[in-house]
Amino acid sequence: MTTVNVVPSMRGIDGFERSTLVSGLVAGFATGLFSIPEGMAYAKLAGVNPLYGLYSGLVATLFAALSTGSVLMISTLTSAIALSTGSVMVAAGIGDEDLPNALFTITLLTGVVMLVLGLLRLGSMVNFVSNSVMTGFVAGASLLILIGELGDFSGYDPEGGNKLTQVVDWFAHVGDWDGATTAVAVATIVLVVIGKRIRVTEKLAPVIVLIVMTVVVGLGGWASVATVADIATIPSGLPGPVAPDFSVIPLVALGSISVAVVALVQGAGISTAYPNPSGSTASASRDFVGQGIGNIAGSFFQSMSTGGSLSRTGISVSGGARSRWGGVFAALWLGVLMLLLGSQAEKVPLAVIAGLLFVIAAELVLGRLPSARLVYSTSATSTVAMLLTFVSALFIPLQWTIFLGMGLCLVVYLADSTRSGxxxxxxxxxxxxxxxxxxxxxxxxxxxxxxxxxxxxxxxxxxxxxxxxxxxxxxxxxxxxxxxxxxxxxxxxxxxxxxxxxxxxxxxxxxxxxxxxxxxxxxxxxxxxxxxxxxxxxxxxxxxxxxxxxxxxxxxxxxxxxxxxxxxxxx
Known part of the structure; x- marks a missing residue:
């Protein structure tokens, strides 16, 4: 029987070559730096303290880097995971009085689900979530990102019974938008887009723009522009151990499964996009195990649920990572930055975070357009599945959307199977x-x-x-x-x-x-x-x-x- 080896070696094999230590050190700095704006932004999507988005790039990322089969994988908080986590908390009725421990319970359960699936060698299960369903899910999640940030983008919080009515209300009250806040958000979008088109700043444009805009707003003294300090306290330091709240397990157990599925499906493409430099084939089941270990460990150190991040892995590889050292140093560098500059994160304008999320959402949609065109041109059944998944994301909790998508995949599979032969x-x-x-x-x-x-x-x-x-x-x-x-x-x-x-x-x-x-x-x-x-x-x-x-x-x-x-x- 084949076993899943989760213990890395530091003697020149299994993605831990000493010769790649320096490249990992450099790549880790870029990745750790990039984790600051993304971590804060994604935590805000879930409706929790941005601090926990930062903490999600520490212990969870470190343990996953030590144990995944894809040695270049960076496992951390992503937008889809954050949205799914927020949906689980809303559906379970988790209030402020239950935070943050209930949040860490979701992380723990997500890790347990990942670990069990990996140990049972069920890595191939991600193949049963079709491209059409994931395209619809990502498009729906991207639209939710935009709608969720309308308030911070403009300074006016829209009202409405559902997402569409909120959008209508937002446009209907253009006169109530705060000019300075909107200007900061628009400037952020413009500068990030320009920065991504310049070779020198292409990868770290979000970090550079966040720093520049934070300084500009601080020097300008624009009191109407809200900052992170208005919603959270960010101390300089590392997260201390905090136990999850086991009493809420019955409330969030099913939702945690959906978070795990979203994270695993998202991370499944990393081994293909960034194969192991040694030429060894990464086991999807071992990736499940590694991400599970990361979440379980992180849940006791104030981390949100995490999973393989294609964007963060891309930053690491572009920075020169050629082994597990990239992920290890990404976590270590982020820890150093938080020790030295953690409290400075309170000065970041919420409009800047909203602008960054607008860019991320647009990139997610643009990245899925080829897949959407392919689905539309090849299969009417898959097109219907894609559209149903997309629409459902706007009207039902996101945690149920992924289950609906999986159900649609099963229906399509059964229909194709009974028609074949x-x-x-x-x-x-x-x-x-x-x-x-x-x-x-x-x-x-x-x-x-x-x-x-x-x-x-x-x-x-x-x-x-x-x-x-x-x-x-x-x-x-x-x-x-x-x-x-x-x-x-x-x-x-x-x-x-x-x-x-x-x-x-x-x-x-x-x-x-x-x-x-x-x-x-x-x-x-x-x-x-x-x-x-x-x-x-x-x-x-x-x-x-x-x-x-x-x-x-x-x-x-x-x-x-x-x-x-x-x-x-x-x-």
Whole structure:
């Protein structure tokens, strides 16, 4: 049994090469610095103290860096995780009196879910959340970011029963916007966009603009522009240990699963975008374990839920990270910056954070446009799933949106599975090779007919398979060879259909021979007694040579029908 190794080595393997220490030191500084504006901004999305967004880049990031399979992954707070966390707290009725301990409980449970899924080697589960659903989810979450920051962007907090009415109310009260606040937010957006287009400042534009705008607002003495100090206190120092509130577990348990799913799906693309420099393949299950360990450890040091961040990993790699040292130093540098300058974060204008979030939301949408166009052009069903996920994000709590999306993925998968499957007739061409053509509706009498089954594996599609098999009416003296090489497993539903079809053939005087039977399928047939019913010689197990078992089965069928190979309907 393969195990998930979660203990990194510092002796030149497993992404911890000493030769990459210096590059990790440099990359970690850039990543740690970038974590300040993003951490504060994302915590604010969740409606909690920005301090916890900063703390999310410390212990959780450090432990994840030590244990994920993707050595370059930076696991930290992201916008989608923050929005999902905020949704969980609202749905659970978590009030100010329950904070911050209830917040850390969500982090703990998120980590436990990740760890369990990883240890159970369920890393492939992320493949069942389709591109269409994630595109709709990200688009919906991006719009929620924009709507959630309208107040800090303009100085006017919109009112309304839902997100759309809030947007309408916001535009209807343009006259109530604070001019200085709006100017700061707009200037932030413009400067960040320009900074990202300049090669020298491309990666750290948000950090530079945050510092510049904070200084400008501070020197300008614009009292109407709210700052972080108006909503939170940011001390200079590191987070002390704080225990989660275990009494709220029943309230947030289900929601924490949704946060874990969002985080894991987001982080799943990192191993592909930034493969391990050593060339080793990163295990998704080990990534689950690493992110889980990070959250569990971070939950006791005031961290919000975290997961693989594509943007933060990109900053680290662009800064030169080539090993786990990038993530390790990202956490350490952030700790140093908080020790030295933590209290200065209180001076950051909320309008600057709102401007940064506007840019982030726009980038998320633009980044998903190619996926949206692809979904629209390839599948009507997937397009509907994408639109439903997007719309639901605006009207129901985000934690339920991801579950709805997963349900839609399941529906699409089931629909595709039951529609799949082919039954083809196989005939030898003039060149001696097997060729495919539409299977006959009725078997010809006294002849050997060969059919092949393709893409039949899902039990719900088996009854439809039974309807597509050739009818044996009036085919006395014939033989049917069924090639099953693509059928890797067979369950009780399939065995029942096979036995019922065999009885129909037998009653009509037709012999059934199975070809290319996979060993696992042969074992299932043996246990069910089906092999005895068909006759052991009529179940030809697959061999390494692709057509060898088929040829043997056809010879067997001709023997049973007493027909020479060249007498049977082009066989």
């Amino acid at each position: 082919r039954v083809d007739e196989l005939v030898r061409g003039p060149d001696g090779y097997w060729q495919e053509r539409p299977a006959p509706d009725v078997l010809p009498p006294g002849q050997v007919t060969v059919i092949g089954l393709r893409d039949w594996g899902f039990f719900a599609g088996v009854p439809r398979l039974a309807q597509r098999l050739p009818r044996p009416d009036g085919a006395e003296g014939a033989a049917l060879v069924v090639r099953m090489r693509s059928v890797e497993s067979i369950r009780s539903t399939g065995i029942r259909v096979l036995e019922a079809y065999h009885r129909r053939l037998q009653d009509a005087g037709v012999t059934l021979v199975l070809a290319g039977v996979a060993p696992a399928v042969a074992q299932s047939l043996e246990k069910a007694g089906t092999t005895s019913t068909l006759g052991a010689d009529n179940v030809v197990v697959a061999t390494a040579s692709i057509t060898q078992s088929l040829d043997r089965a056809v010879e067997r069928a001709h023997t049973l029908t007493s027909a020479a190979p060249d007498e049977g309907a082009q066989h």
